Amino acid sequence: MNQLPLVALIEELGRFFAFTARVFVGIFRRPYRARLFAEQAERIGVRSVPIIALSSLAIGMIFSLQVTWLMAMFRAETMVGATVGMTLARELAPVITSLMLIAKNGSAMTAELGTMRVTEQIDAMETMSVDPVQYLVAPRLVASVVVFPVLTAMANVIGLAGSYLVSVRMMGVDPGGFFDQLYWFVDPVDVLSGLIKASVMGLMMTIICGYFGFYSEKGAKGVGESATRAVVTSSVGILVADYVMADIMLKILY
Amino acid sequence: MNSIVRVKNVYKSFGGNHVLSGASISFEQGKITAIIGQSGTGKSVLIKSIIGILVPESGEIYFRDRELLSAPEAVQDEARRHFGYLFQDSALFDSMTVEENIAFPLIETLHMRDRNEIRAIVREKLEWIGLPGIENTFPAELSGGMRKRVGVARTLALQPEILLFDEPTTGLDPVLAESINDLIVKVNREFDITCILITHDIQATFRISDYIGFLYNGRIEAEGTPESLGDTEHPILRRFISNSFVEREVEGCRDT
Numbered sequence: 001m002n003q004l005p006l007v008a009l010i011e012e013l014g015r016f017f018a019f020t021a022r023v024f025v026g027i028f029r030r031p032y033r034a035r036l037f038a039e040q041a042e043r044i045g046v047r048s049v050p051i052i053a054l055s056s057l058a059i060g061m062i063f064s065l066q067v068t069w070l071m072a073m074f075r076a077e078t079m080v081g082a083t084v085g086m087t088l089a090r091e092l093a094p095v096i097t098s099l100m101l102i103a104k105n106g107s108a109m110t111a112e113l114g115t116m117r118v119t120e121q122i123d124a125m126e127t128m129s130v131d132p133v134q135y136l137v138a139p140r141l142v143a144s145v146v147v148f149p150v151l152t153a154m155a156n157v158i159g160l161a162g163s164y165l166v167s168v169r170m171m172g173v174d175p176g177g178f179f180d181q182l183y184w185f186v187d188p189v190d191v192l193s194g195l196i197k198a199s200v201m202g203l204m205m206t207i208i209c210g211y212f213g214f215y216s217e218k219g220a221k222g223v224g225e226s227a228t229r230a231v232v233t234s235s236v237g238i239l240v241a242d243y244v245m246a247d248i249m250l251k252i253l254y
Numbered sequence: 255m256n257s258i259v260r261v262k263n264v265y266k267s268f269g270g271n272h273v274l275s276g277a278s279i280s281f282e283q284g285k286i287t288a289i290i291g292q293s294g295t296g297k298s299v300l301i302k303s304i305i306g307i308l309v310p311e312s313g314e315i316y317f318r319d320r321e322l323l324s325a326p327e328a329v330q331d332e333a334r335r336h337f338g339y340l341f342q343d344s345a346l347f348d349s350m351t352v353e354e355n356i357a358f359p360l361i362e363t364l365h366m367r368d369r370n371e372i373r374a375i376v377r378e379k380l381e382w383i384g385l386p387g388i389e390n391t392f393p394a395e396l397s398g399g400m401r402k403r404v405g406v407a408r409t410l411a412l413q414p415e416i417l418l419f420d421e422p423t424t425g426l427d428p429v430l431a432e433s434i435n436d437l438i439v440k441v442n443r444e445f446d447i448t449c450i451l452i453t454h455d456i457q458a459t460f461r462i463s464d465y466i467g468f469l470y471n472g473r474i475e476a477e478g479t480p481e482s483l484g485d486t487e488h489p490i491l492r493r494f495i496s497n498s499f500v501e502r503e504v505e506g507c508r509d510t
């Protein structure tokens with residue numbers, strides 16, 4: 001209330017880390033909630049396939065359009081496959097996938113948990129000796145950590161298909177050269193680094209969106225505000241984390 | 255006197271807002287005890303402190319002579335298994351059906367696994383609250399009164415010794431309110447469950463409860479049986495009681 005902003009910030013951070021610790025403890029403690037995990041994996045994973053397919057196809061196509069045009073100036077059109085493939089694998093696929101999932105599932109996660117908080121459903125769980133963090137957040141976290149890289153891998157393939165469509169089929173790039181350069185330049189390590197990033201981003205989304213939902217303020221406005229803050233914080237968060245991870249991975253993996 | 259829960263000198267504040275300042279009351283085994291008081295005086299805070307959703311700054315809360323606030327967490331958890339709590343807005347899980355709601359404590363708290371047994375208990379509870387056959391509906395499809403009943407069924411699933419009701423009749427029409435009051439009496443008589451009741455409904459309180467405490471300014475300012483409080487000397491409580499009776503009578507005249 002009438003606190004110094006700094007004190008409030010430190011308090012909030014303390015609560016955030018305590019929440020994070022509770023989530024991790026919850027994952028490793030019995031009972032393991034396989035059914036809830038499957039439910040969440042379906043919601044975050046299976047039902048996101050169309051939107052991720054569509055957005056990665058679009059990104060692959062748009063990116064190739066620009067790159068082919070640029071490369072044509074140096075008569076190096078066959079480099080399109082390698083350029084698009086590598087950028088997708090290392091950066092674009094994990095970032096696009098994560099941003100889409102934050103918009104689609106992260107906001108819903110905050111809204112759901114926030115509603116449960118303000119209608120006292122979370123308190124009700126506690127009175128029945130059930131740890132709400134373990135019941136509600138831990139399965140979502142495990143699902144995200146598994147599903148994000150899977151959808152990212154799919155985004156890689158579909159993005160490349162989009163690239164092939166535009167550069168080879170529509171702009172006349174030589175298909176042999178396209179694939180040769182792709183195989184020559186793109187390493188499994190590039191793909192791997194992208195998948196690891198996606199996992200970390202999935203983890204960040206769940207913890208941040210879960211946190212904002214779990215500590216929503218009373219009132220419908222409170223839940224709406226929490227959802228907005230959760231989406232903004234986790235989007236910015238994954239971008240910052242992406243840069244940091246890219247920096248680290250370029251040093252240790254190559 | 256055989257008290258099952260005792261609250262002694264409990265203090266609780268939020269920031270600069272001193273909600274409870276030295277509240278003390280004891281709840282007798284097998285009886286219906288009501289806490290009355292104006293809106294926002296901390297009635298909910300008081301019973302949330304009893305079941306451990308809120309932690310008071312100081313004071314003592316006894317369950318059968320065992321002090322809980324200073325006890326280790328395991329002791330507190332064990333003691334609180336004997337409590338059931340009906341939330342002000344029922345707090346049913348709205349992503350689950352009625353059946354899943356009532357099955358939740360059976361599966362998660364009592365670790366029951368036998369599906370047929372669980373289904374049978376759910377059916378029996380629903381029959382008991384007078385709403386058979388609604389297993390597959392979602393809470394959002396139910397009226398306020400029905401949600402309250404399902405909430406009661408869910409708390410009864412854990413076979414509590416003490417049931418706390420937070421304003422069970424607020425927001426219900428008089429007929430429904432009456433039926434919930436009857437349900438509370440039925441819970442108390444048939445299962446011998448100690449009931450603790452928070453309410454604004456003074457008339458009903460005087461009819462169904464065995465003992466009443468008046469919360470004012472963070473303390474229990476007056477307490478006693480309905481008979482003894484009926485002609486209380488306490489000026490504020492007197493006004494509080496007479497106002498609510500007058501209101502009701504006026505309402506009644508308008509209706510007829």
Ligand SMILES: Nc1ncnc2c1ncn2[C@@H]1O[C@H](COP(=O)(O)OP(=O)(O)OP(=O)(O)O)[C@@H](O)[C@H]1O
Nearest residue numbers: 268271273291292293294295296297298299300421
């Ligand atoms: N978790 C909380 N955080 C901050 N303040 C709270 C919290 N819970 C209750 N309060 C404050 O405590 C005071 C008493 O609230 P409480 O809900 O106990 O009142 P009440 O007597 O139950 O009222 P009502 O009849 O309206 O339910 C209010 O001023 C409320 O703002």
Ligand SMILES: [Mg+2]
Nearest residue numbers: 297298342420
């Ligand atoms: Mg209240």
